[in-house]
Amino acid sequence: MESTEQSKKDMIDLCRSLYANDKDSLNVIEEFERDYRPEKAIWWFTRDIFLYRIINKALRLQDIDQLYRMRYFITHLHAQLVERHRKQLQEGSFCGNILTVYRGIVVTEFEFAPLKNAVPGQYMSIPTFLATSDLSSKASSFAVTSGGNSGMLGILFKIEVDVKRCQTEFADITRDSSEPDECEVLFSMGSIFKIVSVNQDKQNLWNIHVKCTGEEDLDLKGLKDSLQKDIIQVNPLFSFARLTEKMGKYSEAVKYYTMTSNDPVVRSNYEDLSAVYNNMAGCFYNMGDMQSTLEHANSSINLLLTKYPDHPDLVSSYLHLGLVHYKKLEYLKALSIFKEAVRIQLKYPKTYPARLASCYNNIGLIYDEQKHYKDALGMYQECLAIRTVVQPENHPDVAGLYNNIAQVYQSQLDHQKALDYFRKAHEIKLQTLSPNHIDLALSYQNLAMSLRFNGQYPEFCKEMKNAYHIFSKNTSILALSETQKMRAFLMKAERDPRFQSEN
Known part of the structure; x- marks a missing residue:
């Protein structure tokens, strides 16, 4: 500590x-x-x-x-x-089951764009601590006054909270505040809300009605929990590395993991050190650095094998190792590694069942490359059967699975089915990933190529541009490579009439 x-x-x-x-x-x-x-x-x-x-x-x-x-x-x-939240719930401090509060903010047009296009039922996460008022007049007055500046927009949030079901910590802080004359309710960082409506009134003030009912998106909740819990765990370096990795900032995560691996306390525990190396392998894989992935996955595996040959944590490291060989087109070696991971994971059916799903998914990838399409779809169905039980339907892993199924149909030249599954995958990623996450860029790219195969050229060009804008903001090896290729392709497409909008 x-x-x-x-x-x-x-x-x-x-x-x-x-x-x-x-x-x-x-x-x-x-x-x-x-x-x-x-x-x-x-x-x-x-x-x-x-x-x-x-x-x-x-x-x-x-x-x-x-x-x-x-x-x-x-x-x-x-x-x-x-503590205030717990005590106020016990004492019944809130009148009724529904608490309604307001918050006025001012944002740029660029910052507002995602909210402007939001649809009812979509979830949004506010990363900051959020101070609200029970008076709509005070909140709207701030938004209207401050939003009068050029290029700035005033927003009034109306927040309805199901007091007993909301998973976000909040409390009436009037007695604790430095300004006790103002009635304030403070929400903790990473609050998750479900959008009810978005509209603009006659004063050009945007009104956004949201609810907190305990039905939050589980992946956004995972990020909220990381924000709240990882900051205060025993080893903050490891916690912040995990949080940074979850946000898709892999090079920063590697920095924190490297610092953690040099901690004498971590180095004295083979399981902890193995976990650090395994997580670093995952980061390097997502950065496109296969050699570093291989080195760190092997380091993790060797630490565990010396102590316990069937340690359950071996499965995760074998998954990273197998993926490297898959990327190197060494399919038989990758298949052998994934099957070994399945053998170990089946010994621990109640421990991380999602790992078994990942094993089946990766075996499906190999069968797809070997053109054993029926076997590939069979593995993907095994994977889906597990994930629909242990993960929510809009989990990023489910999106990845839909993407893989789409790839099989594309290989079979069933382009319409492929497009259907790419769209399913993309809808999940739009809900669960940050706007500049590299996985979202890859999703736009897959959707674009499927649209092209279906002859929808203007739509293809639109989605490729979306992918390009995200890739251009990332510095990973993969992003830099894709940015260069896509820039050249988009320049060529501008001269091709097939790719031009009919409008």
């Missing part, structure tokens, strides 16, 4: 560096260093000072370095909010 004083020092040093030229803020930082107590976390957060600005900006931008350095205060703030 790291020193509390060290985590506090990390935070204070960051705050001083960010406000080095602001004397007033430096004075408040000194006051915080001298007087702060964990039971006053909400009070400090509600002061219009450095804490609120730094933390919510870091959460909004997913700045993992700053979040890590602010972990000292975030831990206390979340813990106090959880």
Whole structure:
């Protein structure tokens, strides 16, 4: 366990560096260093000072370095909010089962675009701590006034909360606030809401009605849980590495995993060190670095084999190792590795059943490459049977499976069925991935190629452009390679009348 004083020092040093030229803020930082107590976390957060600005900006931008350095205060703030939430539910502090609160915000047109196109039933996640008011007039007044600037839009959120079922921690913080005259309800980071409606009123104010009913998207909930729990676990470096990996920032995750692997406590435990190497292998695989994937997967496997030849964690490392050989077109070797993973996993049927699904999926990939299409579809059906039980229907792994089924149909020249499954996969990824996630770019690319095979050329060009825009913002080996190829292709397509819209 790291020193509390060290985590506090990390935070204070960051705050001083960010406000080095602001004397007033430096004075408040000194006051915080001298007087702060964990039971006053909400009070400090509600002061219009450095804490609120730094933390919510870091959460909004997913700045993992700053979040890590602010972990000292975030831990206390979340813990106090959880305790207030528990106590208020026990005491029946909320009138009725439905709580309605409001929040006015101002965003750029670019930031608003995803919300503008949102449809009822879609889920949205707000990464920051969210302060709300029970007065719609106050919230809308802020949004209307601040949204009058050129290029800025005012948004009023109406939030309905099923008090007993909502999975997000929230509490009435009026008594804890630095401004007790204002009635505020504070939601913890990563709150998940279901969109009811989006419309614009006569004042050009956008009204977004959302609900929190406990029916949250499970993948967004997974990210919320990572934000909340990983920050405060025993080994914060490993936790932040996992969080960064979940966000698709693989090179940053490798940095944290490397630091973790040098921790003497981690190195003294073969299972922990093996887990770090295995996760690094996954990151390198997603970055397109097959050699590093191979090295780290083997390091993970060798650590486990020396202690326990049938250790259940071997399955995950074998999956990474097999995928490398699959990418190298060494199908028989990959198939042998995946079958060994199945053998081990079947010994632990109740432990990580999703891993068995991954084994079947990967064996299906090999059968597909060997043109054994019937066998491939059989493996994919075995995989789907497991995933529909242990994972929600819109889980990213289900999207990957639909994508693989689509590839089989495409190989069989059944392009319409292929397009149907690519669309199923793409709809899930639109719901569950961040807008610039590289997997979303790959999904746009697959959808585009299927549209081309079906003769839908303008639509093909549109989806290829969507893929290109995401690839161009990523720095992985895969993204750089795809960006160059797609730029050349799109330039060529601009001169081909088949790819032009009929409008």
